[in-house]
Amino acid sequence: MRRWYRKYKPGWFVWNPGSGGGPATVDTDDVTLQGNGSAANKIRIKQVETDGTLTGAGTAASPLSVVSTPSSFFSVSAGGYNLAVPQNQTILMGFYLPYPLSFSKIYFNISVVDAGNNSDVGLYNAAGTLVADIGAQALGTLYGQTIATVQGLQTIQPGLYLFAATTAGNVLTLVGGVDVCSWMTSSVGGVTAGGSLAASITPPARSPNSFSYQFGLST
Numbered sequence: 093m094r095r096w097y098r099k100y101k102p103g104w105f106v107w108n109p110g111s112g113g114g115p116a117t118v119d120t121d122d123v124t125l126q127g128n129g130s131a132a133n134k135i136r137i138k139q140v141e142t143d144g145t146l147t148g149a150g151t152a153a154s155p156l157s158v159v160s161t162p163s164s165f166f167s168v169s170a171g172g173y174n175l176a177v178p179q180n181q182t183i184l185m186g187f188y189l190p191y192p193l194s195f196s197k198i199y200f201n202i203s204v205v206d207a208g209n210n211s212d213v214g215l216y217n218a219a220g221t222l223v224a225d226i227g228a229q230a231l232g233t234l235y236g237q238t239i240a241t242v243q244g245l246q247t248i249q250p251g252l253y254l255f256a257a258t259t260a261g262n263v264l265t266l267v268g269g270v271d272v273c274s275w276m277t278s279s280v281g282g283v284t285a286g287g288s289l290a291a292s293i294t295p296p297a298r299s300p301n302s303f304s305y306q307f308g309l310s311t
Contacts, residue, residue, distance in 0.1 A: 162192040162247050167199070167308030168255070170269030174203040175305070177211070179262040182281035182293060184216070185255040185274050185305050189248065196245040198226055199238045199308035200257070201267035207232030209261030210287025213239070215309070218252035220293040225256075228288040231264060238310070245311065254295060255307050260287035272304040 127135040148156040168187055177183055200213055207230050214225025224241040231237065252275060257266060275298050282293040 160192055162194040164194050164311040165308065166191075166193050166195070166310075168272055168274075168304050168306065169308075170272045170304040170306050171201075171267055172269040173267070173303070174265045175268050176204070176262070176265045177257050177259045178279050179259060180284050181279055182256055182258045182284055182289065183266075183279045183305075184276065184281040184293075184296065185268075185303075185307075186218075186276035186295075186298065187253060187255065187274055187304070189250050189253055192247060192249055193309060194245065194247045195224075195241075195309040195311055197238050197240050197310050198224065199236065199310065201236050201306040202231060202234055202265065203267050204263055204265035205232045205234055206230065206259060206261045206263040209259060209263070211257065211259035211261070211264050212284075212287055212289045213255075213257045213307075214241075214289045216254040216256055216293060216295070217248075218254070218295065220254075220295045222289060222291050222293075223248060223253070225289045228260075228286055238308075254281070255305055256281060256289055256293075257305075258284040258287060258289055260285070266305055268303055268305040270302045270304075274301050274304045275299075277301040277303045 127133045129135050148154045150156050166189060168185075175183070198213055198215070209230065210228040211231045212225050212228050215223045217223050224243045224246065226239040227242045254276075257264075276296060278296045280296060282290055284290060
């Protein structure tokens, strides 16, 4: 273990005999190695920032890999502005998801309801493929709504995504604001019918914008 340690440049690792693994503990900025390699005290790795865990036996058939535990909540919070959803159009707001996320519900905030027409709220990936939506339904309750997705529980990876909404009427209004920057805000994401989001769209060009809708993803 000491011979392996000395191969690296000074400052890359800090030998830390005071940590929980005793004299065989090595710390980097984001990873901790513990254990002395014996059967009773095997070496293990923990990625501190994402609380990842090391899996595998270290053999060709079972290689070692670090697996991060997905988070279960993500939100974009902005308030103070109300924006009507154009009839039979798709509104879009681009955002960046910084970590793996498991979710089965979408949260959004309604300032003007539409109980007489179907509407849909969902999520597209950066390529324009529908990832999740609540399905066409009348949204007749004011303010914060948390509605299960048609697709059920799933895990998505970090990257660019698009919050989306559409309506068959011309009344539904969502809450947004200028407090959170998005990578794109647009109401020309595609024509819809019956208050349902399309299975795929052609995303508009990316253009940083200071406006965001208020929404969240959770289990």
